[in-house]
């Protein structure tokens with residue numbers, strides 16, 4: 387993770403200015419920065435939350451088709467669009483680049499005040515190699531492929547240096563071009579490198595070259611990492627290594643046992659070296675944050691059922707040992723255990739970034755949890771242009787969160803000052819501590835009617851004061867700090883932030899706060915409310 391700072395004298399030299407420029411003229415690139423308790427995405431000097439959506443794979447290959455899409459995405463409350471750009475379309479002939487599509491997409495996005503994260507669909511997409519240009523696909527001697535079950539499959543081998551150089555050269559050309567056309571506008575915020583890498587159909591490549599490498603000692607960079615990071619390794623990897631004697635050197639099976647788990651670690655090393663290499667070539671041209679993402683393994687799935695070698699939590703240490711050009715390892719989070727997978731990816735060294743997830747009601751709920759509980763950098767339902775949600779649940783959530791974003795991003799910097807939750811009949815309540823209180827959140831219930839689902843976030847905004855947003859839940863408080871033992875609701879105000887200022891609307895008393903017995907968010911719409919409390923004997 388890096389922090390970019392330009393010193394004023396150096397910048398003034400670069401700009402050819404006689405005196406140091408005003409701070410407002412200093413425009414660091416979009417980057418990640420640790421601010422207090424949170425790692426945040428910084429754009430033009432301020433923390434930025436990507437309320438995003440990812441286009442389906444082919445949508446952005448036609449500027450004509452995209453003309454109609456951008457205004458709808460803006461109307462849905464998105465501020466960022468994850469937009470595919472493929473190797474085949476920018477380098478149709480070797481060494482000759484065509485960036486007309488990239489330029490057109492930038493122009494269209496800017497017209498709607500939208501930011502872009504480009505997805506580099508190149509050597510691999512969902513494990514396969516459908517996106518390289520045809521001069522790569524047809525030259526199987528120069529660009530070798532993976533062998534599975536004795537057959538060459540249409541998957542480029544991650545061990546081939548020549549493929550990595552060709553892919554990296556094209557990616558670097560793309561980054562150089564983005565720098566030329568966008569380094570002052572910052573429309574492009576980050577890059578995804580490749581797409582869900584890994585081998586499908588077998589746990590590893592069975593080519594002669596792969597068999598030879600698999601029988602050779604594990605690279606010393608990786609064994610040194612295992613020893614240096616012994617206490618912070620992923621628990622599954624740590625257990626596997628320990629179970630095989632925690633050796634300091636040896637072959638893949640000597641270190642990790644004679645099972646598909648060793649194959650998966652071996653493939654992870656190969657893909658990681660390749661992808662870090664491509665990312666590094668791109669960063670050398672234009673240094674934007676870069677991530678890879680993962681087709682998550684379902685319970686009991688074997689490496690082969692999901693792409694073997696992709697950055698699953700249990701092989702993340704291998705990816706990290708393999709290089710430092712990738713800033714984030716991200717899950718494609720379609721699984722029902724949204725919080726469990728979020729916790730597995732969100733670590734001190736890895737902020738949570740969700741490039742693909744469900745849209746609709748599930749997305750509308752999960753975004754509150756991801757922002758409030760996990761400090762997510764990017765929340766991005768897939769195939770967003772097909773979701774037709776302009777008046778739907780996701781749009782309501784995005785609109786509410788967008789207004790709160792400056793406050794929430796500021797409070798995320800203090801540990802425990804924001805919380806998010808999703809409730810349903812199976813998980814009807816959650817408790818957390820915040821600002822001197824235990825906060826009890828339950829599904830809303832009034833006059834015998836109970837909500838079927840609820841979601842929201844709560845931010846502590848001052849002594850005895852909280853701000854919340856969401857729907858279908860109610861909140862009560864138990865004091866933790868010394869003082870009068872009971873807590874009452876002083877006032878609940880519905881309202882909104884306009885230009886960073888809280889503008890109260892209705893005073894919510896009566897049924898809206900259950901006659902003073904609870905802070906309620908009814909089920910019929912997403913609302914934003916502030917509560918102040920008082921203590922009494």
Ligand code: DGJ
Pocket residue numbers: 443512581582718742768
């Ligand atoms: C994950 C991939 O990364 C996407 O490109 C797309 O294929 C989706 N799966 C489909 O659900």
